Amino acid sequence: MYYFTETHEYVNVEGNVGYIGITEYAQNELGNVVYVDMPETGDDVIAGEDFGAVESVKAASDLISPVSGAVIEVNEHLIDNPRLINEDAMKNWIIKVELTNPEELGDLMSKEEYDTKFKI
């Protein structure tokens, strides 16, 4: 199940695990992604705080975590091929976290709410 932030990140939740990435809308706004600054496995992320950045040719955009948790995997394909985000932002997640406070999901938008607010 996908949940969305106002700052265009998503978390796709399966059980206690969340896959965090940026939305199709965000990748379209950014243009060619040339670098993804990611945390390391074992780092903690906190809901509402930045955990890295996605850089297009023109600018760096902070990544704000939708949820709190511990990073259990980073998407290493993005190191050499950051443009995977342009190809399919929803499939090419950036980090995988173990949620520490699933109640935070209640503060996020559903797919329907996000799509209505940010029409592509």
Add this chain to the structure above:
Amino acid sequence: MKKTCLHDRHVELGATMSPFAGFDMPIEYSGIVEEHEAVRRGCGVFDVSHMGEVNISGHDAERFVNYLFSNDVAGAPVGKVFYGMMLNRDGGVVDDLLVYKRGDENFFLVINASNIDKDVAWIEGNAAGFDVEIINLSDDLGEIAVQGPEAELVLEQVLGIACRELEFYTFKESELDGAHILVSRTGYTGEDGFEIYAGHATVRQLWDELMESGRAVPCGLGCRDTLRFEVGLPLYGDELADDITPVEACLSMFVKLDKPEPFIGKEVVMRQKAEGAPRKLVGLEINDRAIARHGYEVLNDNDEVIGHVTTGYRGISVDKSIAAALVDTRYAAMGTQLKVKIRRKVFPATVVSRKFYKKSYKK
């Protein structure tokens, strides 16, 4: 927010628009990378109508321009273009600009959009005692830049503007369907190309002809910045500012200290050339994929801040993470190992030439 005379064209083309220097400007159309490549390999066209234009004429025009301007226009032939700067009395850069010599008593200045008000005030404020007429034409003129190895062919074949005979940094004025235009072989991309100044209706007509021909790719300010940066051209606000001198910015060659008459800022430049300047603009190559952006700190081995990044990109024609930085002169030698702080992490960087990519002007 101001709009250029081509604003509706950009919106129609689906450009990503963003504020720049008080104007709502196109940043990209098809994408920065594609547009950048179009200029390096074919032909791109930019709306640069936001740029300011000031005409200075009158009996003392040449002497006045030479008093304000770091380069030397004295005795130059009509039709010549000069790059240089207006300096303040501390040697800092008020603006960098082009000066076109239209006649022995007639000069046309092209200034940065972000500095129009400041420059006009500066020019007028220093005109006491000179017999000159100063006219700000910024709102009346539009400008397009046609850039790339195919620019000459496109101007001649699509726009019907004969330009083959124009040498680098020269211009001509002519009529196009009864309208006055000024065309120079200049640009801001490191490629051959032309800049055309005309009234709004003419600029719109030229733009439309280029779009209909399909032979010039519309290019936004996004790739204008990556193109100029790769060949080491400065941008006011990044590499140049009121408190950065031409010696620090490595632009001394555009300050003619041998001009017989005094000019504003001369003493400071002379002193810095003799004694050295406290800071110097350098190129940096970051040994990682991370990108150093404007304002990021540059550190020495002891993690002391010794400068800051002025511009940084993942190069497009150069597949590396590259930056320009203004650093303490003691750390400016080629090959010096420095560090750049990019968000929470610190990355090693090497001082290199700022000319990351070779210019290919037609001279």
